[in-house]
Amino acid sequence: MTRKPQTARLPAGARTRAPQVLSALEVLYPDARTELEFRTPFELLVATVLSAQATDVSVNAATPALFAAYPDAHAMSRAEPEDIEPLIRRIGLYRAKARNLAALARLLVERHDGEVPNDFDAVVALPGAGRKTANVVLSNAYGYPAIAVDTHVGRLARRIGLSTQTNPDKVEVDLQRLFPRERWVFLHHGLILHGRRVCIARRPLCENCLMASFCPKVGVTL
Incomplete structure (x- = not known):
């Protein structure tokens, strides 16, 4: 813990x-x-990772096309960072974030059957995530007090x-x-x-x- x-x-x-x-x-x-727009815990996780050093407005402008291309962890796990980059180019640090998204999607598939775990330490362990990301995701997706x-x-x-x-x-x-x-x-x-x-x-x-x-x-x- x-x-x-x-x-x-x-x-x-x-x-x-x-x-x-x-x-x-x-x-x-x-x-x-939250002013981040999402429909599923996976979308919230991705949006939160993208929001680091970026505005919610810029994230919300980019995620519709991103989620249309990669609606879940299984779909995104098959992508390379170079596939993700053009969809998030308007967001700061987009290259590093594309690498993190590709890696975290693969880990979600490998470790959690493609689902975002309702577990603080498991979320913190994902690439591009941290304590703040885990708190945002677990509180908004699962009602975790944070x-x-x-x-x-x-x-x-x-x-x-x-x-x-x-x-x-x-x-x-x-x-x-x-x-x-x-x-x-x-x-x-x-x-x-x-x-x-x-x-x-x-x-x-x-x-x-x-x-x-x-x-x-x-x-x-x-």
Whole structure:
């Protein structure tokens, strides 16, 4: 079983702010969910691998043609990276991602009969996957309680005063300590949406933010 990283002391006031953050997100984004478009766990896995250092918009623009050509792991396992590359060329790091997709599809067929396993360690072991990918896939496809820490989640956790960590795995542990397990998935999606729409990295819209009254960095820009 993958061990969780140890983390340092939580920031002062974090336990008081946490329920306020959750309440604000519930008001702002009651139906928060992933913006990646998928129909099956395999499609979600592929889309999540593609989303590393890329926008969901660019991934969603590329995946219809990709999934039409390779609708499941069995089909993609027969492809070479050079076959996949033209379909994902608009996405950053497309050559490396094409290699990972071809390899992970083969492993899914060899180890899991072509199905995405409902197992954290098994997903982490796939090429191009990692802790964040496993959390995204298992939480959205199988209802696994998880907080996937991407750039937005990590940045907002530090800005709002929920964590001081820069390591995503340690931020994940801090957030798990602060929020109820049954709200972890919602928290992940809510923070991402807030980071995209209001708490924008270079120009946070603090005047429009429901968290301004308790955010320790209100009015601060990067």
